[in-house]
Amino acid sequence: MPKPIIAIPADFREIEGNVWHAAPHQYVRAALNGSGVMSLLVPALEAGNEPDAILDRVDGLLVSGSRSNVHPTLYGREAVEADGPFDPGRDATSLPLIRRAIARGIPVLAICRGIQELNVALGGTLASEIQDLPGRQDHRKPDVKDLDIAYGIRQTVMVEPGSCLAGVVGAGAVQVNSLHRQAISDLAPNLAVEAVADDGTVEAVSVIGARAFAVGVQWHPEYWVGRDKTSNDLFAAFGQAVRAYSETREPVSQPSA
């Protein structure tokens, strides 16, 4: 039985003077080693992607982190300097894929920028530079080159008892990392908060009434898959949901020759 396949929306990135569609290896590695699934990257196009044609061919959606931010016009306000950098191709690709995957009951795991896209895709808003807001801690990526330090586990989040996430990683205090400047502000109508940080920052959500696994986390479990139980449990649960969906997915009918 071949491994199921998930889609990962790529970033539109300038690398060595050219433009690439790229995603960090840590997500592909976590999907393979933690979920037992293969990954296909979806190019970050402002136009041209057809979400349902993509989703017809995969068994899950993994929405990765990125240093870029969702454009504020997508949640009803004008952009200011603090809201950048932007990636309109990523926004135009990721948000429709999220909406259609949830509507079709395709498993979704959304990480960091991904939880922010999930919230915006379903009608919520974001706050920028949250470390400057009263009472908020500094959740930003540490300015170091060593990735084990940058992605170091350094904050406690409280997982809501009875939540979807509690069923995966357990309720109560969980130790996670933190690499973000934005966070959920107005929660989308059909999202439920599943974990919060000490300063009230929303750290995890799930889709109310979702037909399949549909969870977003503000931290980066993908980096520690294979070395951290919480990370392992989250990707294992995503993999289980993807395999369950793959057993029900209709093969794509090829047009007759």
Ligand SMILES: N[C@@H](CCC(=O)NCCCC(=O)O)C(=O)O
């Ligand atoms: N841009 C958003 C989301 C942050 C995020 O996804 N961070 C992971 C990438 C870290 C990096 O490579 O810089 C925000 O800042 O809130």
